[in-house]
Amino acid sequence: MNPDTLLGLLGLIALFMPVAASLALGLPWVLGAQLSEATIRRTVGTSFGASFLACLAIDVLLLLDPGAAHSVTLAHWMALPSYAVDARVVFDLPAAVLMTLTALLCGLIGAFSASYLHQDPGFRRFFVLLPLFASGMMAVACGETLDLIYAGWEVVGIASALLIAYFQYREAPVRHGLRAFAVYRVCDVALLTAAVLLHHHAGEASLDAATAGHLGDNEALWVALLLVIAIMGKAAAFPFTGWLPRAMEGPTPSSAIFYGALSVHAAPFLLIRAWPLLEDQLVARGALAAIALLTAAHATMVGRVQTDVKSMLAYASVTQVAVILVEVSLGFTTLALVHMTGHAILRTWQLLRAPSLLHDHHELVSRLGGGRPPRGTLWERLLPVPVQRFGYRVAMERWFVDDLAASALLGKLWSAFTLLDRIDRAWVALLSGKSSEEAA
Amino acid sequence: MSLDVRAAAAALVVLALVLARSRSHARSRGLVVGVGLVLLGIALAVEGAPDWLIRVDPVSQPRLIACGVGLMAVFAVLPRRFSSAENVVGLVFLALAHIGLVVAPEGPPVMTAWALSCVLTALALPKGPARRLAIPYLTLAAGAGVAGLVLGGTAGQALVVLAVGVRLGVFPFHSWVVGAHEFAPMALAVGVTAPMGAIGLVARSPLGFDGEIAVLAIGGLAVAALITAGLAVVQTGLSRAVGFLTVSIATVVFLGVLDADSIGHLGGLMMWSLTSLSLLGMGLVAAALQSRIGDVDLRDYRGLLHRTPTFAALFLLFSMAAVGAPGTADFASEDLVLHGGIGHHPVLLLLFIAAISAQAYGALHLFFRVFFGPPEAGFVPDALRRERTVLLAIAAVLVIAGLAPQLLLDGWLPNTDAVTSLVP
Numbered sequence: 001m002n003p004d005t006l007l008g009l010l011g012l013i014a015l016f017m018p019v020a021a022s023l024a025l026g027l028p029w030v031l032g033a034q035l036s037e038a039t040i041r042r043t044v045g046t047s048f049g050a051s052f053l054a055c056l057a058i059d060v061l062l063l064l065d066p067g068a069a070h071s072v073t074l075a076h077w078m079a080l081p082s083y084a085v086d087a088r089v090v091f092d093l094p095a096a097v098l099m100t101l102t103a104l105l106c107g108l109i110g111a112f113s114a115s116y117l118h119q120d121p122g123f124r125r126f127f128v129l130l131p132l133f134a135s136g137m138m139a140v141a142c143g144e145t146l147d148l149i150y151a152g153w154e155v156v157g158i159a160s161a162l163l164i165a166y167f168q169y170r171e172a173p174v175r176h177g178l179r180a181f182a183v184y185r186v187c188d189v190a191l192l193t194a195a196v197l198l199h200h201h202a203g204e205a206s207l208d209a210a211t212a213g214h215l216g217d218n219e220a221l222w223v224a225l226l227l228v229i230a231i232m233g234k235a236a237a238f239p240f241t242g243w244l245p246r247a248m249e250g251p252t253p254s255s256a257i258f259y260g261a262l263s264v265h266a267a268p269f270l271l272i273r274a275w276p277l278l279e280d281q282l283v284a285r286g287a288l289a290a291i292a293l294l295t296a297a298h299a300t301m302v303g304r305v306q307t308d309v310k311s312m313l314a315y316a317s318v319t320q321v322a323v324i325l326v327e328v329s330l331g332f333t334t335l336a337l338v339h340m341t342g343h344a345i346l347r348t349w350q351l352l353r354a355p356s357l358l359h360d361h362h363e364l365v366s367r368l369g370g371g372r373p374p375r376g377t378l379w380e381r382l383l384p385v386p387v388q389r390f391g392y393r394v395a396m397e398r399w400f401v402d403d404l405a406a407s408a409l410l411g412k413l414w415s416a417f418t419l420l421d422r423i424d425r426a427w428v429a430l431l432s433g434k435s436s437e438e439a440a
Numbered sequence: 441m442s443l444d445v446r447a448a449a450a451a452l453v454v455l456a457l458v459l460a461r462s463r464s465h466a467r468s469r470g471l472v473v474g475v476g477l478v479l480l481g482i483a484l485a486v487e488g489a490p491d492w493l494i495r496v497d498p499v500s501q502p503r504l505i506a507c508g509v510g511l512m513a514v515f516a517v518l519p520r521r522f523s524s525a526e527n528v529v530g531l532v533f534l535a536l537a538h539i540g541l542v543v544a545p546e547g548p549p550v551m552t553a554w555a556l557s558c559v560l561t562a563l564a565l566p567k568g569p570a571r572r573l574a575i576p577y578l579t580l581a582a583g584a585g586v587a588g589l590v591l592g593g594t595a596g597q598a599l600v601v602l603a604v605g606v607r608l609g610v611f612p613f614h615s616w617v618v619g620a621h622e623f624a625p626m627a628l629a630v631g632v633t634a635p636m637g638a639i640g641l642v643a644r645s646p647l648g649f650d651g652e653i654a655v656l657a658i659g660g661l662a663v664a665a666l667i668t669a670g671l672a673v674v675q676t677g678l679s680r681a682v683g684f685l686t687v688s689i690a691t692v693v694f695l696g697v698l699d700a701d702s703i704g705h706l707g708g709l710m711m712w713s714l715t716s717l718s719l720l721g722m723g724l725v726a727a728a729l730q731s732r733i734g735d736v737d738l739r740d741y742r743g744l745l746h747r748t749p750t751f752a753a754l755f756l757l758f759s760m761a762a763v764g765a766p767g768t769a770d771f772a773s774e775d776l777v778l779h780g781g782i783g784h785h786p787v788l789l790l791l792f793i794a795a796i797s798a799q800a801y802g803a804l805h806l807f808f809r810v811f812f813g814p815p816e817a818g819f820v821p822d823a824l825r826r827e828r829t830v831l832l833a834i835a836a837v838l839v840i841a842g843l844a845p846q847l848l849l850d851g852w853l854p855n856t857d858a859v860t861s862l863v864p
Binding site for chain 1: 568569570572573576614615618619622623667670671673674675702703706741743745746749750753754760765766767771772775776778779783784786789790793794797798800801804805808811812813814815822823828832835844845846849
């Protein structure tokens with residue numbers, strides 16, 4: 001069999017097995033049928049198992065031909081006489097790394113969650129959304145064109161918002177889910193605009209050097225800048241950092257997979273994939289480095305004053321992702337890929353262990369003979385006390401970014417729309433002779 | 441039309457008839473199903489009819505099928521408390537208003553059809569605040585539409601766009617459509633807006649995005665969609681929130697259909713038919729909830745997921761489909777619109793994308809408000825068998841067309857050249 005045909009087949013299995021699991025669990029839901037936890041566990045386990053094996057096979061095929069990038073058309077999605085969109089994927093080192101990581105970690109999280117969420121009312125909902133998320137990540141990982149990547153990007157965003165709001169009977173997770181979705185949507189505007197601009201100016205939305213060659217100077221700069229803006233949401237880059245620690249309201253396994261392992265790394269991954277478009281754009285790379293450095297400084301400072309382990313881990317994740325973005329901006333894409341992989345695995349482990357932190361700490365202390373390990377010196381103590389206090393206050397308030405956004409932008413928008421609504425209700429009452437309150 | 445589409449349409453007719461048989465109110469039900477069948481019959485059988493008599497072409501054919509099937513779907517799902525003779529006649533009026541417009545030949549017939557469709561829409565609304573509110577707007581729409589068709593030229597075209605905008609409820613002419621959602625039964629309100637029949641007036645004569653006035657008009661529409669999406673978020677009741685969201689989505693569809701670029705225009709036409717389906721599904725779920733617990737108060741999270749998981753899943757699917765989420769049919773049509781003429785205007789493009797992004801936020805916000813939160817106290821029945829069957833059929837069409845839009849392009853719109861050739 002032709003290697004490209006085989007790769008295409010394996011890619012289909014890797015991409016669509018999670019979709020199939022999601023459909024297999026979601027369809028009985030809308031049909032009103034009940035499924036046992038064992039059935040759900042087996043379905044998800046089988047799909048991730050098959051997906052992981054397919055990814056491993058892809059890895060082996062790529063190892064036989066190192067350095068090669070295989071472009072495969074999975075399907076002709078839409079074809080008109082003058083316009084066509086194909087579901088085109090590319091199998092190369094970055095794709096193989098993220099696909100394998102996705103299948104492996106999602107499979108592990110699935111196995112972990114089967115016990116963690118045992119008897120939880122939202123058990124099935126979680127297992128419908130987890131494979132959906134995995135399929136979105138797979139599309140981001142192997143998508144050759146920005147069209148397919150955008151589709152996967154969107155699926156990841158929707159699944160993310162729904163899983164943050166998993167404990168939906170409490171108000172806070174629901175609000176935080178919406179907050180995350182709002183940030184995603186703002187940044188997705190840039191991604192979709194970049195995709196359309198690529199189509200219009202280069203004739204297609206591939207992220208390769210050939211496409212970059214078709215763009216004029218201005219267009220190339222705009223596309224690069226739009227891509228930088230697009231990744232700011234998923235990467236929780238400054239000033240969009242606030243949603244990520246709040247997203248930890250979701251179940252621990254989904255926090256681990258989204259905000260420790262995969263979702264946050266989709267951001268640097270997209271830039272690694274789009275490197276041919278970024279390479280010559282020094283302004284965009286400079287902007288990326290500046291944003292990443294600011295994010296790292298912000299997340300480090302704020303993370304140090306957090307009082308719960310999940311928030312600390314969230315800010316630690318943001319810091320590391322920001323460092324990876326700096327690496328990308330400097331052109332160290334392979335280093336960024338290695339850093340990303342190591343960070344994803346470490347952070348998943350840390351987040352999954354987070355609920356057992358006290359137990360782990362007590363065990364450590366007991367093994368050390370009952371004494372507390374010595375604490376290191378904090379560099380902040382070298383600063384004058386008023387500066388320390390000011391810094392502490394600023395860090396506690398997360399640099400006042402969220403408050404500023406709420407009062408200066410969101411609050412004003414809300415007031416404007418509420419006022420508009422009141423005017424509309426008055427107008428309706430005048431014309432119809434009946435107010436909304438009477439109608440209710 | 442290909443055989444497989446005929447078979448699918450026939451299967452849907454049989455399904456609707458079977459479902460209809462399980463309902464009470466036999467006479468009114470029979471009337472609606474009968475009208476639905478006639479519409480389907482026109483779409484399937486009168487393919488070669490002369491243009492001066494009736495226009496059954498790639499623009500009107502999908503609308504006829506969507507309207508026929510939609511009408512039967514509405515009635516199969518329509519809650520018993522909304523199945524009064526007045527409401528049923530209203531639904532039939534709405535269907536006739538819509539259909540008359542898309543099949544009327546050019547010239548005086550289309551003017552008559554436009555004026556008549558405004559009158560029928562007003563008559564379809566129940567007497568009282570909904571109709572009182574609608575009459576001034578519909579009068580304006582009828583006058584502007586007829587005047588625009590008579591005048592012709594740039595001024596005429598502007599008047600036609602204004603007329604269609606008023607009929608669709610484009611901001612700032614939205615009050616009557618939102619009022620219909622608020623004061624009339626939701627199922628009827630869905631009939632007013634979901635089919636977006638008024639677009640039929642411009643479907644064959646897109647405006648194009650060239651020239652300052654056109655760009656200004658298109659930019660205005662995108663801003664209007666953005667504003668109504670924002671207004672949907674601040675609502676305190678489900679019916680008004682659905683009304684605003686529907687208006688916002690209809691505005692985007694209108695914008696797509698106005699594109700004179702062949703790809704963009706085809707996308708707009710596809711969006712017109714498919715968004716009708718997703719809005720129909722979303723509206724029907726809202727109507728089913730309204731029939732169970734009245735207008736859902738959104739000042740607090742209502743927590744209906746616990747009681748109505750099927751409705752929750754379907755509402756999420758329909759609302760996400762309506763805003764063009766990946767894997768649903770509107771994603772494909774949105775893609776075509778974006779790659780049409782609008783892509784040549786960076787500012788318009790940005791406004792358009794911002795509008796659809798705001799709509800997605802509005803849709804998810806609405807879903808969270810209605811279905812998430814502390815569990816609703818008291819018994820709220822989930823989807824009945826007939827409701828589930830019809831809604832699932834709509835959902836299946838949206839998902840299949842989203843994953844494989846070529847099926848639609850090959851089958852439902854068999855002659856894409858014929859569609860694109862409509863563009864001057």
